[in-house]
Amino acid sequence: MHAVSDSVGSDQRLPIYQRLKDALAERIQDGAWKPGEAIPAESELASEFGVALGTMRKAIEGLVQQGLLERRQGRGTYVRRADLGNTLFRFFRLTGKGGKALAPTQRLVGRRTGPAGRDAAQALGLTADDPVLWLDRLRLVDGQPLVIDRIAVPLPRFAPLASVPAEKFEGLLYPLYERELGVTVARAADRISFGRATAAVARSLAIAAGDPVVVIDRTAFGLDGGPLEWRRSHGPADRFSYDVDIR
């Protein structure tokens, strides 16, 4: 049993449940509790930290709210497996003719190392000269190109990806990061704007240069809140659609 007051890094003036949240979150970030796994029972944690059950519940409740944990009635509390879903379904109209099933696929069409450049550097907290691994990925629906991604990941850390066989990129990318590097994406920030297709983008998407395209800039963050990946995605503007619910 180690009382909460033992926690070193925490400000003693903070409420106990806040310090508990920090302590629990730390165990997830450290990998002591892995995504998909169950954490100890509330009662066990409460006595371990020397607090009342209700206080521990409030701490866990907060982490559930933040999306780090997931409760399952009668079974336990689990570390949430980040599932940021598929950008395709999030941002594009994917209604097949007559409600046919759609088959989204993705293919690695380019991979090289180089300097980060201004945008990626700013998002990743690097300087423009720092080396990153650039991935070009094409996403298709029903065999038609729909989105072209240009992805930057910082190089010391993501170096193993440079030698991963291209076929392994045919699934989703974030699970790949987790399998190959043990890196977990917890959050992402997207910025949607609008532009015209450059020659290169037009070639990838099989449209004409200058055609309207939607531009989605995304920065993905890890469990510790630090940036992991930056990407700029282009897709045909006329197939774009996004729903927002306000308050």
Added chain:
Amino acid sequence: MHAVSDSVGSDQRLPIYQRLKDALAERIQDGAWKPGEAIPAESELASEFGVALGTMRKAIEGLVQQGLLERRQGRGTYVRRADLGNTLFRFFRLTGKGGKALAPTQRLVGRRTGPAGRDAAQALGLTADDPVLWLDRLRLVDGQPLVIDRIAVPLPRFAPLASVPAEKFEGLLYPLYERELGVTVARAADRISFGRATAAVARSLAIAAGDPVVVIDRTAFGLDGGPLEWRRSHGPADRFSYDVDIR
């Protein structure tokens, strides 16, 4: 004192705090508690409903989470004044040259009654022939047209707006609904897509017909969850920018 079990419309099998939430929400919808006003103290409500303080707190907590209430430490709990903000700032880049202050204004440029038509009817739960009040509103920034809104509100209910002087539309619309009709907008759902400017839209926005535009369809809902207003907004695509945070 009236016990929770007295509540008629609620399913007795539901947890007490859920039924409390319903009961409190009803008071807001009925106008017994008005936006901006403080509700009775937690302790008072707890004894009124014959439940423990913690249970009442959990109910209130839920309504705060849903955005219906707002707690202010040491002062009280207040009915939240819906502030859906300004679409201009939500969806458009509004950076003045050299960080100059921007002056968004809005002007009513059209008002007539007519049939709802397919889109508005579907959003408002009407049939296409039902009469609605159509409002055309132009929003400008620094004197430049930025967004043109075409707004539909159901006619029996919003009839008084037909005779409100045009100058009164120079402020925000939702507060106007509240002042003139006692109607509160609690929530809105937006759908963003891209298209090309029609001749009419192009004329309003001082751009060329066929130029790329962003199309924002919005349905606004009242405190009871029913649809109140439907609008379709157009703005120049190249000035559009929207940020999304995922998980």
Added chain:
DNA sequence: TAGTGGTCTAGACCACCGA
């Protein structure tokens, strides 16, 4: 100083789940 919401405790019983 009085009243509000914010935190915390220590218990109780219930509903759900898997073995």
Added chain:
DNA sequence: CGGTGGTCTAGACCACTAC
């Protein structure tokens, strides 16, 4: 059946706000 989270109670003290 035993263990888990879900609900509920009845207190206590603290921190903030207004007067």
